[in-house]
Amino acid sequence: MADIMRCNAGDWVEVERVLLEPADRSTNLPEETAAQPLRMWVKGFARSAAAVGDEVAVETMTGRAVTGTLTDVNPGYLHTFGRPTPELTHVGRDLRDRVAAYRAKAGE
Amino acid sequence: MAGKTEAILARKGEIMKRALGMDYSQFEQSPIAFDYEGMMAAHGYSIDDITAIQRAGGVGRTPLLELRNLTDLVRSYSEPGHGARIFVKDEAANMAGSFKDRRASVSIHVAREKGYAGVIAATSGNYGAAVSSQAARAGLNCIIVQEAFDSRHVGQPEIIEKSRICEAFGAEVIQLTVGPELFSHMLELLDETGYLAASLYSAFGVSGIETLGYELAEEMTAVTGAPPTHVVVTHAGGGNTTGTARGLKRAGATTEIVSASVDLSGLHMASDSDFNRKSFTTGHTGFGVPFATWPDRADVPRNAARALRYMDRYLTVSQGEVFYVTEAMAKLEGLERGPSGNTAMAAAMSLARDLPRDATVVVQETEYTGAGKHHWAQLNFARENGVEVRAGDPAENVPGKSIIIPERPEQIRAKDFDLAKMRRSYVRNALSHAPEGYVPTDADIAFLAEDTNSDTATVEETIAGLKAT
Numbered sequence: 042m043a044d045i046m047r048c049n050a051g052d053w054v055e056v057e058r059v060l061l062e063p064a065d066r067s068t069n070l071p072e073e074t075a076a077q078p079l080r081m082w083v084k085g086f087a088r089s090a091a092a093v094g095d096e097v098a099v100e101t102m103t104g105r106a107v108t109g110t111l112t113d114v115n116p117g118y119l120h121t122f123g124r125p126t127p128e129l130t131h132v133g134r135d136l137r138d139r140v141a142a143y144r145a146k147a148g149e
Numbered sequence: 150m151a152g153k154t155e156a157i158l159a160r161k162g163e164i165m166k167r168a169l170g171m172d173y174s175q176f177e178q179s180p181i182a183f184d185y186e187g188m189m190a191a192h193g194y195s196i197d198d199i200t201a202i203q204r205a206g207g208v209g210r211t212p213l214l215e216l217r218n219l220t221d222l223v224r225s226y227s228e229p230g231h232g233a234r235i236f237v238k239d240e241a242a243n244m245a246g247s248f249k250d251r252r253a254s255v256s257i258h259v260a261r262e263k264g265y266a267g268v269i270a271a272t273s274g275n276y277g278a279a280v281s282s283q284a285a286r287a288g289l290n291c292i293i294v295q296e297a298f299d300s301r302h303v304g305q306p307e308i309i310e311k312s313r314i315c316e317a318f319g320a321e322v323i324q325l326t327v328g329p330e331l332f333s334h335m336l337e338l339l340d341e342t343g344y345l346a347a348s349l350y351s352a353f354g355v356s357g358i359e360t361l362g363y364e365l366a367e368e369m370t371a372v373t374g375a376p377p378t379h380v381v382v383t384h385a386g387g388g389n390t391t392g393t394a395r396g397l398k399r400a401g402a403t404t405e406i407v408s409a410s411v412d413l414s415g416l417h418m419a420s421d422s423d424f425n426r427k428s429f430t431t432g433h434t435g436f437g438v439p440f441a442t443w444p445d446r447a448d449v450p451r452n453a454a455r456a457l458r459y460m461d462r463y464l465t466v467s468q469g470e471v472f473y474v475t476e477a478m479a480k481l482e483g484l485e486r487g488p489s490g491n492t493a494m495a496a497a498m499s500l501a502r503d504l505p506r507d508a509t510v511v512v513q514e515t516e517y518t519g520a521g522k523h524h525w526a527q528l529n530f531a532r533e534n535g536v537e538v539r540a541g542d543p544a545e546n547v548p549g550k551s552i553i554i555p556e557r558p559e560q561i562r563a564k565d566f567d568l569a570k571m572r573r574s575y576v577r578n579a580l581s582h583a584p585e586g587y588v589p590t591d592a593d594i595a596f597l598a599e600d601t602n603s604d605t606a607t608v609e610e611t612i613a614g615l616k617a618t
Contacts, residue, residue, distance in 0.1 A: 060325070060334055065153065067330050074327055074421040077300040081334070082324040084316065102321040103267060103290040103342065118313040120306045120521035123529040128540040128554040132473060133480025136558065140218050140481065143225035 048087045048097070048114045055084045055116040056099055056109030083107055084116060154333045161336060165450070168269075168339040168346035170259050170353075173450035180583035182596035183451050185458075189352050189395075192259065196399055200360050202258045206283055208250040209360055211242040213368040213511075218481040223501050226559045233501040233508035236377070237494070238365050239515050241486050245318070246517025248361055249279035252388060255357040256347040257283040266290055267344040271335045271448065273297060273308045274431045274489075275516055280347050281318035290321075290344065294335050297324035299424045306530050307430050307489075310521030327421045332448060348449045349386055355453035358392020359399060365511055366400035376402035377511040381493040381500060384408035384463070385436040387444055387456035393513050394459035405461045409496035409563065410437035412465040413548045425534045426549040428468050428527045432492040434566075437463075442571050443578040457568075457575055457601050464563035466495040467546040469538075469554040472524045474498060474561065488524045490516035499563035528552065572601040576611045 048054045061079040085099030091111045098108045157164075166172065171191060176184040194202070203209040216235045224232030243250035253276065260268050267290030270280045277293040284291035293315045298304045304312075304324075315322045323338070325331050339346055348354060366376040380397065382390045394406045411433040416423045418435045427433065441460070444452035471488055474495040479485040493512045501510045520526065532538050537551040543560055546553040555561055576597055580589065589597070589612065597608045 061154065061328075061330055066328065067154065070328065071417050071420040071422075074419055077326065077421055079328050079330050079334075080298075080300075080302075080326045082297075083321065085321075102316075102319055103292055105321070105341070118309065118520075120309045120313075121526065122520055122523050123525050126472070126525055126528045126538070126554070128538065129472065129476045129524070129528075132476045136222055136477055136481055139225055139558075140221050143221055 045114045047090070047092045048111065049090050050087055052087045053084065053115055054087045054097070054099060054111055055082055055113040056097060056107060057082050057112045058107070058109040082112065083109070154330060157333050157336050157340070160340070164336050164340050165346065168344070169348070169351065169449060170263055170265070170345055176451060179590065179593055180587050181579050181589055181593040185455065188451060189356060189453060192255070192352055192356065194255070194356065196359055196363060199255060199356055203251060203254045203357070203360060206250070206254045206257070206286060207244045208254045209243070209364065212239045213365060213372065214239055215372070216482050219477070219498070220501070222481065222558060223498055224506070227502045230506060231502060231504065232506055233379070233504035233510045235497055235501050235510050235512070236369070237484070237512045237515060238361065239484070240361070241490070241515040241517045245275070245278040245282035245314070247275035247279065247490065248358065248389065248514045249274070249276040250283065251357040251361055252276060252349065252354040253279035253283045253347065253357070255353040256280070256345065256351060257287050257289065259353050260289055260345040260347065261287045263345070265343070265345040267292065267342060268347040269294065269335060269338055269342065269344045270347040270349070271331055272349060273311060275311070276349055277311055277320070278314045278318065281315040281320035284320065285318045291319070292321045292323060292338055292342070292344065294323045294331055294338065295325065296327055296331055298326050300326055300421050303425055305425060305430055306521035306526040310519060327419065327424045329419055335448070346448065348447065349388055350447035350449045350452040350454050352453040355388050355392045358388055359396035361513060362393040362396020363400045365513055366397050366402040366404070369509065369511060373509055376400060377404050377509040379405045379407055379500065379504070379508065379510045381407045381409055381497040381510060381512050383432040383490060383492040383514060384410050384456060385431045385433065386440045386447070387452070387454035389514070390456040390459055391454045406459050407462045407464060407496065407500060408437070408456060408460045409464045409466060409493045410434045411468055411471055411492050412564070416549045423549060426536055428531045428536070428552060429471070429489055432489045434465060438571070442574040445582070455600055457571060458599065459602065460568065463566040463568055463571070464496040464500070465566055466492060466499070466561070466563050467543045467553065468548070469543045469546055469552045470495045470561045472528060472552070473555045475524045477558070484515065485518055487516040487518040487522050488527060490514050495561055496563040498558065498561050572603050572607070573611045573614070575601050576608055577615055580612070580615065
């Protein structure tokens with residue numbers, strides 16, 4: 042399996058940057074938002090070898106250079122459908138029965 | 150606010166003027182009024198031109214489907230003689246999976262015509278996929294700026310999927326934590342790259358949606374002999390309502406325009422802790438109400454999406470009702486589509502129940518579905534984030550705390566939002582954005598009446614009421 046903790050120059054990676062520290066954030070934010078930094082993640086091709094946690098420059102898909110902390114190497118997408126919602130599993134069966142019953146009655 | 154943000158915001162006018170591809174100042178008439186129709190026509194494209202641009206981009210001419218099973222389901226519990234015919238425009242059949250392709254297509258065409266090297270859009274929604282896809286076809290660079298995560302770096306599965314699809318189409322995706330400073334970062338990117346700002350709210354974008362209303366009027370006429378009596382539109386920023394209604398008008402239809410949003414009242418849109426306690430990322434009242442009552446809060450000087458001009462009714466539904474209808478659509482109609490686009494469908498089921506059988510209700514969009522962007526994924530995520538999910542009476546739902554999934558379709562009941570209150574709120578906002586002490590002229594009052602789909606007497610009454618308080 043490829044190393045996901047280290048990258049070589051040219052690897053597709055993700056970096057993180059803090060854009061605004063809490064003190065620099067906009068006024069009128071809810072407290073819980075104002076207490077956090079504004080952070081940003083972007084993917085690109087690493088310009089040099091690095092380990093996760095190191096600062097590294099990447100070249101993004103538009104050719105921009107962005108420097109940030111390496112957070113992932115060959116980053117993927119792990120979102121799923123998940124398990125069915127039990128409160129919904131009966132919906133199809135019940136509604137098909139209701140439509141069939143309605144049509145049987147209407148056709149009488 | 151920090152010097153960095155202030156410095157870029159101070160240059161907002163200059164950056165946006167270059168980035169928007171259009172000078173908005175020519176349409177200003179007073180501190181309140183502007184020439185809306187002039188702005189909408191300034192790009193010079195007729196609806197036939199836009200249709201041609203969209204055909205070349207693989208956009209539009211989506212199937213119009215009659216939902217006979219859903220209609221009979223509604224009739225099974227309607228009063229005798231009631232239960233309108235329900236239709237849907239399957240906009241998920243567009244290239245990037247939603248009606249947003251129409252919105253993106255004109256901006257991308259303009260970007261290429263005017264020689265921009267790329268486009269930038271701020272969106273966590275389907276619009277990002279649409280811009281990315283159209284930009285890829287046009288050979289343009291594309292940056293999508295998304296509000297994606299809370300401060301724990303946790304994101305809605307629906308938004309993560311939208312990051313994925315934009316990257317799949319070759320866009321550079323900037324994922325941010327919660328906060329309105331997204332806009333100042335977008336300005337920095339526009340300044341750095343010189344790209345076109347493909348705003349959701351530009352005249353290009355909203356004109357692109359007019360073809361949807363126009364098409365469905367023609368298609369319904371072919372099927373039923375007349376344009377629909379009602380069109381239900383999922384409403385957030387206002388473009389969907391505005392564009393669709395304008396297209397219907399162009400086709401000569403006198404259809405009633407019903408906007409619909411998911412009720413997320415009580416949740417703060419800039420709150421880090423509320424961010425993942427909502428199970429809809431768009432089509433909800435958190436955008437729908439503020440944008441209808443003050444459209445010019447958008448990232449353009451004057452918003453082309455002005456929903457109050459066109460709305461005849463505004464219905465809200467709960468998250469649980471929409472998830473139930475999403476499941477029902479798949480099982481009864483063989484249409485597995487994303488939940489947000491089914492907001493209008495939930496409202497349409499409630500509406501159709503109260504209308505006579507010969508009425509026709511068109512839900513004018515669907516959106517694609519897939520891992521993450523799916524009602525199961527959103528409901529599992531809600532549970533993981535401490536939101537109660539249970540079966541029961543959806544009227545008992547509390548946004549951010551509980552999602553109540555109906556036990557029976559009869560429990561789906563949309564609520565009417567008070568349009569008169571929204572109109573008053575709009576007038577108050579318009580006056581508060583004019584300089585202190587400015588007295589609205591007759592022309593301003595006429596503009597406000599048009600912009601709120603009311604009349605000058607109502608506007609004058611509202612203004613008098615505001616003075617009294």
